[in-house]
Amino acid sequence: MAGLLELEGLRRSFGSLTALDDLTFSVPGGQVVGFLGPNGAGKTTTMRAVFGLTDLDGGAVRWNGQPVGQAERRRFGYMPEERGLYPAMRVGEQLEYLGRLHGMAPADARRAGEGWLERLGIAERVQDKVEELSHGNQQRVQLAAALLHGPQLLVLDEPLAGLDPSGIDAIGRVLVEQARSGCCVLFSSHQLDQVEDLCESVAIIDHGRLVVVGRVDDLATSGPRRLVVRVEGDRDGLWTRDLAGVTISEVAGGEVRLVLDDTVDSDAVLRAAMAAGTVTEFVFARRRLSEVFREALA
Amino acid sequence: MTFVVVLIALAVIGGVRVVLRTRRRRDATPHQPTHLPSASWLGDAGLVAAREVRERVRGRIFRVGTLLILAVVACAIVIPTLIHSTPQPERVGVVGHLPAALRSTVATAAKSVGTTVHFVDEPDAAAARTQLHAGRLDLVLVDGQDLVVNQPISTTDTSTMAQFVAATARTLGVAKALADAHLTPVQSSALSHAKPLPVHSLQPGTTKSKVNTTAVIGLILIFLMLTQYNTWILMGVMEEKSSRVIEVLLAAIKPIQLLSGKVLGIGLVAFGQAALVVAVALVLGAAVGSDLLHGSAPLVLVSTLVWLVLGYSFYCWVYAAAGSMAERQDQVQSLALPLSLPILFGYVIAITAASSGDASPLLKVLGYLPLTAPFAMPVLVGLSAVTWWQFMASAAISVVCTVWVARVATSVYRRAILRTGRRVRLREVFARAA
Numbered sequence: 001m002a003g004l005l006e007l008e009g010l011r012r013s014f015g016s017l018t019a020l021d022d023l024t025f026s027v028p029g030g031q032v033v034g035f036l037g038p039n040g041a042g043k044t045t046t047m048r049a050v051f052g053l054t055d056l057d058g059g060a061v062r063w064n065g066q067p068v069g070q071a072e073r074r075r076f077g078y079m080p081e082e083r084g085l086y087p088a089m090r091v092g093e094q095l096e097y098l099g100r101l102h103g104m105a106p107a108d109a110r111r112a113g114e115g116w117l118e119r120l121g122i123a124e125r126v127q128d129k130v131e132e133l134s135h136g137n138q139q140r141v142q143l144a145a146a147l148l149h150g151p152q153l154l155v156l157d158e159p160l161a162g163l164d165p166s167g168i169d170a171i172g173r174v175l176v177e178q179a180r181s182g183c184c185v186l187f188s189s190h191q192l193d194q195v196e197d198l199c200e201s202v203a204i205i206d207h208g209r210l211v212v213v214g215r216v217d218d219l220a221t222s223g224p225r226r227l228v229v230r231v232e233g234d235r236d237g238l239w240t241r242d243l244a245g246v247t248i249s250e251v252a253g254g255e256v257r258l259v260l261d262d263t264v265d266s267d268a269v270l271r272a273a274m275a276a277g278t279v280t281e282f283v284f285a286r287r288r289l290s291e292v293f294r295e296a297l298a
Numbered sequence: 299m300t301f302v303v304v305l306i307a308l309a310v311i312g313g314v315r316v317v318l319r320t321r322r323r324r325d326a327t328p329h330q331p332t333h334l335p336s337a338s339w340l341g342d343a344g345l346v347a348a349r350e351v352r353e354r355v356r357g358r359i360f361r362v363g364t365l366l367i368l369a370v371v372a373c374a375i376v377i378p379t380l381i382h383s384t385p386q387p388e389r390v391g392v393v394g395h396l397p398a399a400l401r402s403t404v405a406t407a408a409k410s411v412g413t414t415v416h417f418v419d420e421p422d423a424a425a426a427r428t429q430l431h432a433g434r435l436d437l438v439l440v441d442g443q444d445l446v447v448n449q450p451i452s453t454t455d456t457s458t459m460a461q462f463v464a465a466t467a468r469t470l471g472v473a474k475a476l477a478d479a480h481l482t483p484v485q486s487s488a489l490s491h492a493k494p495l496p497v498h499s500l501q502p503g504t505t506k507s508k509v510n511t512t513a514v515i516g517l518i519l520i521f522l523m524l525t526q527y528n529t530w531i532l533m534g535v536m537e538e539k540s541s542r543v544i545e546v547l548l549a550a551i552k553p554i555q556l557l558s559g560k561v562l563g564i565g566l567v568a569f570g571q572a573a574l575v576v577a578v579a580l581v582l583g584a585a586v587g588s589d590l591l592h593g594s595a596p597l598v599l600v601s602t603l604v605w606l607v608l609g610y611s612f613y614c615w616v617y618a619a620a621g622s623m624a625e626r627q628d629q630v631q632s633l634a635l636p637l638s639l640p641i642l643f644g645y646v647i648a649i650t651a652a653s654s655g656d657a658s659p660l661l662k663v664l665g666y667l668p669l670t671a672p673f674a675m676p677v678l679v680g681l682s683a684v685t686w687w688q689f690m691a692s693a694a695i696s697v698v699c700t701v702w703v704a705r706v707a708t709s710v711y712r713r714a715i716l717r718t719g720r721r722v723r724l725r726e727v728f729a730r731a732a
Contacts, residue, residue, distance in 0.1 A: 051549040053716055070552060078549040084542035089353065100345055101550040145546065 077151030239276030346559025513680030516602030535621030609672025644670030
């Protein structure tokens with residue numbers, strides 16, 4: 001079942017604004033791929049291009065080496081950034097309708113819709129109108145709509161936005177399971193911690209260009225050494241000011257993440273920290289995805 | 299009528315195809331999601347149309363609106379019938395001998411004032427007076443010579459009974475004069491039943507008041523339905539765009555399939571409602587003996603249905619394209635106003651002509667323009683001011699223009715429906731097309 005989505009040389013401009021600038025990367029089957037970038041980087045335009053929802057100025061979208069047409073798109077699942085459901089239509093009927101548009105038999109679509117609602121914990125809302133649901137539950141229905149026809153490719157634009165932790169966990173589990181079953185999963189998010197937890201690979205774009213792509217593990221272990229240090233009485237890491245070759249990457253809750261040049265001796269850093277106060281944490285760490293993101297866009 | 303049959307046939311074929319395909323899929327894989335290698339055009343459009351029909355018919359606006367229209371049509375048929383209903387026959391007591399020729403003369407007099415007569419033979423004048431006094435008779439004829447009524451009748455009395463008595467007195471007086479002139483009863487009868495000479499008019503259509511009333515009802519039906527259902531399309535397209543469900547739909551099917559399904563579905567609802575109204579009108583009209591459905595009125599009704607289909611087919615694309623350019627209610631209103639102007643113009647000109655019975659040159663010109671023909675042509679049919687080939691020519695012009703408008707509208711829809719953030723301008727759409 002595993003397929004391969006290839007985006008090759010995508011170009012798209014809106015007047016003087018360049019949304020996609022020769023964007024090329026691929027999404028392999030069996031993986032959850034995070035699609036990252038600042039606001040306006042071109043993520044949504046890229047996802048819409050997969051479904052033919054925007055006219056491209058150039059480039060090609062391929063599925064298993066073949067140009068993507070309507071027949072292929074009927075086997076894809078899509079969750080747009082701004083949720084798209086009929087507000088006054090009942091949840092169950094809506095899912096059945098959308099399933100049938102993807103080529104399902106009525107009974108199959110009904111059964112699959114009910115199954116996904118059960119799985120996402122909102123089975124009792126099947127007869128409710130979409131507009132009667134909370135934001136989080138509408139999000140679940142939207143996800144069910146993207147999943148019920150058993151898509152080979154799942155493209156989700158900000159699927160975790162606005163969800164509470166339990167909602168994020170539920171949707172995250174579903175995405176991982178889909179990938180494990182061979183589905184190709186591409187999703188965008190600004191919640192980098194969640195992306196780091198869920199994704200095997202990420203692609204980061206800026207101004208419509210690809211700036212970083214790779215497996216999360218590879219990105220986490222690449223680059224200069226990193227230290228996580230916690231010094232009592234100096235929550236902002238002021239003790240590092242005089243250390244040459246040491247830069248602060250992140251400061252959060254008294255925990256200071258440092259990036260060390262190749263020439264820096266970690267023992268010297270430890271001594272400086274101990275001189276500043278009681279050291280309660282001093283550990284080498286992997287590069288966080290948030291650091292990858294910031295450094296890629298720097 | 300041909301178009302109506304074609305539309306129904308298309309709907310039936312579509313329904314059968316969907317049902318057959320559904321069964322095929324169910325039989326193939328009962329428990330696993332099934333995908334078609336490729337969907338047929340009508341299959342996806344049929345799904346969209348079926349959803350539109352289901353959601354629209356289920357809506358309260360449709361049900362209440364249909365009941366209101368039916369109530370208005372029922373009133374338009376029943377009330378005139380009640381007002382102009384056939385009066386009770388005038389009961390005439392006959393004392394002595396009244397020859398058949400004179401009975402016929404009295405019956406003719408009754409008919410001339412819009413009533414009928416029922417003769418009751420009385421044994422003698424006293425019995426007849428008793429019945430007259432009791433109100434069981436309206437008039438007593440004694441030997442065909444004397445007329446007796448219960449109350450004196452004023453010369454200004456315009457009641458049917460007063461007119462009948464006056465007409466009977468007059469015609470019996472003439473009959474007596476003819477008899478006094480020694481004419482035979484047959485000759486007298488021939489003179490009494492003399493038909494008036496025909497009167498010819500320079501202008502046609504001056505005696506079409508019944509047909510014109512039918513045409514007016516048809517016009518109101520077309521106006522209401524074109525306005526209502528085109529607004530549905532406008533709002534429906536706008537709501538799909540504003541709710542962003544359009545992205546989910548177009549990720550699975552093509553814009554032309556979605557748009558065709560929408561206009562087909564709403565069109566079926568519109569035509570179904572119109573057919574229901576006409577059917578109820580026909581049944582009700584037949585039941586109460588309404589004059590509105592006699593003569594050429596059924597032809598006007600059929601013409602109304604045909605032009606409802608043609609008018610909807612033309613305007614639905616225009617309204618769909620307009621809806622794709624809007625994203626909010628206020629934007630829709632600013633778009634709807636200019637679109638409604640030709641409808642309003644055609645309606646006003648046509649209903650004025652139908653009321654006056656005058657097929658003006660302007661009305662005849664409007665009858666060939668697709669924007670106004672749905673209103674003008676049924677009235678021209680009602681006024682017998684159009685030949686069959688002129689009717690067909692107008693329909694052909696409308697069909698050709700509809701095809702062209704549908705192509706342009708689909709192009710506009712495809713380019714505008716996914717543009718969000720502000721109202722799309724036509725020049726932007728065509729600039730992108732270039």
